[in-house]
Structure formats: C-alpha cells, structure tokens
Amino acid sequence: MTRLFLLRLLALSMTLLPWTPAAADDDHITIAAAADLNGVMNTLVDAYKQGHPDSRIDVAYGSSGNLLTLIEEGAPFDLFFSADSSYPKRLVAEGKASGQPVPYAYGHLVLWSASFDMSEVRVADLLQPSFGRIAIANPQHAPYGKRAEQALRAAGVWDALQPRLVFGNDIAQTAEFAQSGNAQVGIIAESLARAWTGKGSYILVPPSLYEPLQQSFVLTQRGADNALAQDFATYVQGEDARAIFAKYGFNLPDTGEH
Structure with a gap:
C-alpha cells in the first residue's frame, strides 16, 4: 500500500471519532498518540477521568510520522504524543504547536x-x-x-x-x-x-x-487555549502518570525534582 493510501485510511478512521469539527471546547480533546501507547494511553485516560468524569477524551493511534503529517495538514488534534521527539519539535518550528515539546518516556x-x-x-x-x-x-x-x-x-x-x-x-x-x-x-x-x-x-x-527512543508530547495550536488539554498535559507529567508509564516498561525522564 502506498503512503498516501495509508494516510487516507488513517484519516478515515479518525472521522469515526466523535469530534467537534469547529472550535475546540474545554471539556473535550482529541489526542494523537503513537501506536506504542495503545495500552498505556487508555490506562492514563481512564485514570484521569476518575477525577474528571465530565471530560471527553478521544485518542487516535498511528505511526508518529503519519500523525505528524495529518496535524500538518490540519487534523483537529489538541495534543500529540510522539514516539520520536523530533516530530513535536518539527511542529513547533512550523508554528503548528504551542510551547516546547515535553519528554515523557523512553521506549524499548x-x-x-x-x-x-x-x-x-x-x-x-x-x-x-x-x-x-x-x-x-x-x-x-x-x-x-x-x-x-x-x-x-x-x-x-x-x-x-x-x-x-x-x-x-x-x-x-x-x-x-x-x-x-x-x-x-x-x-x-x-x-x-x-x-x-x-x-x-x-x-x-x-x-x-539503536538510537534512544526519547518520546515527547506537545500541545498543538488547536489545544493551546483548551483548559482540558492543558490539564491533561500537566497530569501526564505527574507521579501517578509516571507510575503508569513505568508499569508498561518505559524509562522516565528526569524531572529535576529529586
């Protein structure tokens, strides 16, 4: 299959999610997540929603490179969790992300x-x-x-x-x-x-x-002013989320807190 076909296939699967195509609202976000996070991200979202039962968080999984391309083409994601830190950095350089990428894990x-x-x-x-x-x-x-x-x-x-x-x-x-x-x-x-x-x-x-698999996330321009996106970004850097990442075999970046 060609790369264009795969991108279209992924984009089609994403349309099945209950997105709001207009402006993002503060109780709903959509996350683009690298495919290696398929288990851990579901666990993170479930744990987060225990304390935020009214929040709506949808997740679309795929290869980081394909997700990057979709965001560059305007796909309505609020957060991008990449398996390669270079991809969020590219979004920042292109003006399609807010702030700087945050390392969240090292994969194996x-x-x-x-x-x-x-x-x-x-x-x-x-x-x-x-x-x-x-x-x-x-x-x-x-x-x-x-x-x-x-x-x-x-x-x-x-x-x-x-x-x-x-x-x-x-x-x-x-x-x-x-x-x-x-x-x-x-x-x-x-x-x-x-x-x-x-x-x-x-x-x-x-x-x-092989080269280290430093994984980073970034808020997209769409998610920059979304309170839920900002709060979830804070949550995944906390101790509860770090424990979940560790459970799935990830090494954790040094937070500088100890």
Missing part, C-alpha cells in the same frame, strides 16, 4: 513471539530459518521501525533478512502480525508486549544497537 524494543521461547534469543539469531518471517514497523514513518532497522544493521543481519521481513504500518500493526502468526517474530515496543500479560515470550533488544 523487544523480540516477541507467540510460538518461540525468546528468553535467550539474540538479534543475530534471527538469521536462523526456523524463525520464519520477522515483522517490523515501517522505518520510513514509524520510529520503532527505524530503530528496528538500526538494530538489525548493527547486528549485521539487515541485508540477509530482507526476504523474510514483514512491514507493519505502525508498531501496533507490527505486533498484530506477530500475534496472529502472519510473522513468527515481531520486533515491537516493550509497552505492547507488557500489555499482553501472559501472552507470548519476549526479550529486550540491547539498547546499544
């Missing part, structure tokens, strides 16, 4: 499989034909896919694995490929592996094999 890659014991598998071991097809996110617009490529190159197996690679549009689709059996191994986000408690087997990819 894992080797995950529904059918193999991965507890002692190294990245270089994926060369063994018995591991079959390997799923990674598309490196062109998915930060976790870019880091997966870096890890495979660093392990010296990228070229040899080309015929066996299966590319997901984002890290969530990549994980689905591995979970469904369309691929026998997935190089996915640890956060997704932890969300599947008791399912499959995984092992961390050594962080030395």
Whole structure:
C-alpha cells in the first residue's frame, strides 16, 4: 500500500471519532498518540477521568510520522504524543504547536513471539530459518521501525533478512502480525508486549544497537487555549502518570525534582 493510501485510511478512521469539527471546547480533546501507547494511553485516560468524569477524551493511534503529517495538514488534534521527539519539535518550528515539546518516556524494543521461547534469543539469531518471517514497523514513518532497522544493521543481519521481513504500518500493526502468526517474530515496543500479560515470550533488544527512543508530547495550536488539554498535559507529567508509564516498561525522564 502506498503512503498516501495509508494516510487516507488513517484519516478515515479518525472521522469515526466523535469530534467537534469547529472550535475546540474545554471539556473535550482529541489526542494523537503513537501506536506504542495503545495500552498505556487508555490506562492514563481512564485514570484521569476518575477525577474528571465530565471530560471527553478521544485518542487516535498511528505511526508518529503519519500523525505528524495529518496535524500538518490540519487534523483537529489538541495534543500529540510522539514516539520520536523530533516530530513535536518539527511542529513547533512550523508554528503548528504551542510551547516546547515535553519528554515523557523512553521506549524499548523487544523480540516477541507467540510460538518461540525468546528468553535467550539474540538479534543475530534471527538469521536462523526456523524463525520464519520477522515483522517490523515501517522505518520510513514509524520510529520503532527505524530503530528496528538500526538494530538489525548493527547486528549485521539487515541485508540477509530482507526476504523474510514483514512491514507493519505502525508498531501496533507490527505486533498484530506477530500475534496472529502472519510473522513468527515481531520486533515491537516493550509497552505492547507488557500489555499482553501472559501472552507470548519476549526479550529486550540491547539498547546499544539503536538510537534512544526519547518520546515527547506537545500541545498543538488547536489545544493551546483548551483548559482540558492543558490539564491533561500537566497530569501526564505527574507521579501517578509516571507510575503508569513505568508499569508498561518505559524509562522516565528526569524531572529535576529529586
């Protein structure tokens, strides 16, 4: 599928959300969230709404690169949680975001499989034909896919694995490929592996094999004057939210508070 088709498909799925297409209101926000946050963001929103039962928070997930493009083209998001800090910085530089990006977590890659014991598998071991097809996110617009490529190159197996690679549009689709059996191994986000408690087997990819996955969020211009967006932005930097991120395997940025 072409990138344009995928963007249109994502945009179509977003229209199914109960958005207010005109000016944003203070009890409703829409969040663009990187696909690795599929479990953690739902947990964060549920926890936040316990203290704010009247708030309406919709979340659209996708690869950070595709979400960036949609925001640049005017999609009505109030907050952008990216898996790569460079994308929120780009929105700021373009005048499409308010304030500066805020780092909220550091992500990790894992080797995950529904059918193999991965507890002692190294990245270089994926060369063994018995591991079959390997799923990674598309490196062109998915930060976790870019880091997966870096890890495979660093392990010296990228070229040899080309015929066996299966590319997901984002890290969530990549994980689905591995979970469904369309691929026998997935190089996915640890956060997704932890969300599947008791399912499959995984092992961390050594962080030395890829650039750090510093993840940041930013208020868009649409969300800049929205009280709910501002309050949620404050919430995700607090101790309760940090504990939720940690539960899903993220390292936390130093807040400078201790």
